[in-house]
Amino acid sequence: MTGRQVPPGPVGADDRAPGTTPGQPLPAATVARLPGYLHALDAVRGAGAALVTSERLAQAAGVTPAQLRKDLSFLGSYGRRGVGYDVDHLAGRIAAVLGVATTRAVVVVGVGHLGHALATYGGFAERGFTLAGLVDADPAVIGTRVGGLVVEPPAALMALVMRTGATIGVVATPAHAAQDAADALVASGVTGILTFAPRALRVPPNVEVRAVDVASELQILAFHASRHA
Amino acid sequence: MTGRQVPPGPVGADDRAPGTTPGQPLPAATVARLPGYLHALDAVRGAGAALVTSERLAQAAGVTPAQLRKDLSFLGSYGRRGVGYDVDHLAGRIAAVLGVATTRAVVVVGVGHLGHALATYGGFAERGFTLAGLVDADPAVIGTRVGGLVVEPPAALMALVMRTGATIGVVATPAHAAQDAADALVASGVTGILTFAPRALRVPPNVEVRAVDVASELQILAFHASRHA
Incomplete structure (x- = not known):
């Protein structure tokens, strides 16, 4: 069956995230x-503020203050009128709900240009992730060092995942190799699988898939551009 | 002001897309x-079918049949009970609404690993786009040929956009250069701007921004992975 490419609806009460209000489901759009x-x-926090108003935080996040307050109310975080939210407390709460309060290991399958871009992207650590391993099927790429890691062959993937405790895999292969990569990761x-390949991946129901499809993003922009034209 | 990173709500009736039912706004989530x-x-269509049921199409798209039927009803496309949708007609209708019935030109700013990956990605043409130009500020990159195009300097961007009629720009620069790239594109x-930089871009209200933030996608997967743990 096809994996869920888009969070389809409210997360049921039985699947409630740690740190959320009992009885209150957390909508996928909020997640x-x-x-x-x-x-x-x-x-x-980097700007030195210990408190933040919903207006300021909403602006920084690109949503309306009403949307922000509603989303945070699902976490039981309401802020204080005229004062705002405690920055450290709220950040800790969101990190706990997302499961990134501790660092998570990620493995990348496919070390072409896109895999290179991911491996040399410096922003993972500050967002709660460690790039733990790189895998590619090309003998010319296996054994090379990219972003401080040595590229390993597909046969080493399972040992790599077990060794690093990785729970998330990224599919950065060409489209024709994406399903095999996903199967190997599963x-x-x-x-959890993040795929950049422009095709739906078949995964078991317990595996979550997020798809970044550049052409789809461009088509959504085209819709807005055609309204301007 | 900050550009809209996410379609914020229903598209108002005044902004109605071509081909949609009069008086019926097209929700951003449907777009x-x-x-x-x-x-x-x-x-x-590639598999040779001229008709498709909502069940089959929904499965291929990774949504529920009810969601699909509701979305298509906004376009005035209802299908026929027991028969389904005419594949060619429905595809033409969606392409018209998205504004990709004719090919749109796209320019990419930033030709590092990510820009390379985009420039050599073969899937744009079949989705309604032509990669019309590449721009980079690095003298070592300017003048090189990537994916059949010669990389041009930032000073050539405006002429490039005018020459190609590009309406969409992609920001594939490092984070620190992203705002400058967006300003130049505007x-x-x-x-329309598609950005891969992990920071909010400031653009005028008439410019639409879609942001692909890999770390955010990983955090959403972490939420689901932590529920499995």
Whole structure:
């Protein structure tokens, strides 16, 4: 069956995230906005502020204050009228809900230009992730060092995932190799896959798939551009 | 002011897309799913089918049949009970609404590993886009040939956009250069920007921004992985 490419609806009460209000499901759309709030809180903290109003935080995250307050109310975080939110406390709460309060290991399958870009992107550590391993099927690439890691062959993937405790895999292969890469990641035990390949991946129901499809993003922009034309 | 990083709500009736039912606003979430339906229709057509049921199309697009039927009803496309949708007609209708019935030109600013990956990605043409130009500020990169195009300097951007009629720009620069790249794209006349830089871009209200933030996608996966743990 096809994996869920888009969070389809409210997360059921039985699947409730740690740190959320009992009995209150956490909508998938809210989950999708939490990383933005966490990123905005990091920026606020970097500017030296200990408190932040919903207006300022909403602006930094690119949402309306009403949307922000509603989303945070699902976490039981309401802020104080006229004072705002405690930056450290709120950031810790969101990180706990997202499961990134501790660092998570990520493995990347496919070390072409895109895999290179991911491996040399410096921003993972500050967002709660460690790039733990790189895998590619090309004998000319295996054994080379990229972003401080030695590229390993597909046969080493399961050992790599077990050694590093990786729970998330990134598919950065060409489209024709994406399903094989996803199958190998699932077999090795990861439960989350981020794919850049422009095709739907088949995964078991317990595995979550997020797809970044550049052409789809461009088509959404085209819709807005055609309204301007 | 900060550009809209996420479609914020229903598109007002005054901003109605071409081809949509009069008086019926097209929700932003529906717009965001249309590229997936179009891509799924292409796959169905590639398999030789002239008609497709909502169940089959929904499965190929990774949504529920009810979601698909509701989204398509906004376009005035209802299908026929027991028969389904006419593949060619529906694909043409979605392409018209998205504004990709004719090919759109795209320029990419930043030709590092990510820009390379975009320039050599073969899937744009079949999704309605032509990669029309590449721009980079690095003298060592300017003048080199990538994916069949010669990389041009930032000073050439406006002429490039005018020459190609590009309406969409992609920001594939390092984070520190992203705002400058966006400013240059806006000044040159593009109305849509796709950014991969992990920071909010400030753009005028008439410019639409879509942001692909890899770390945010990983955090959403971490949320689901932590529920499995």
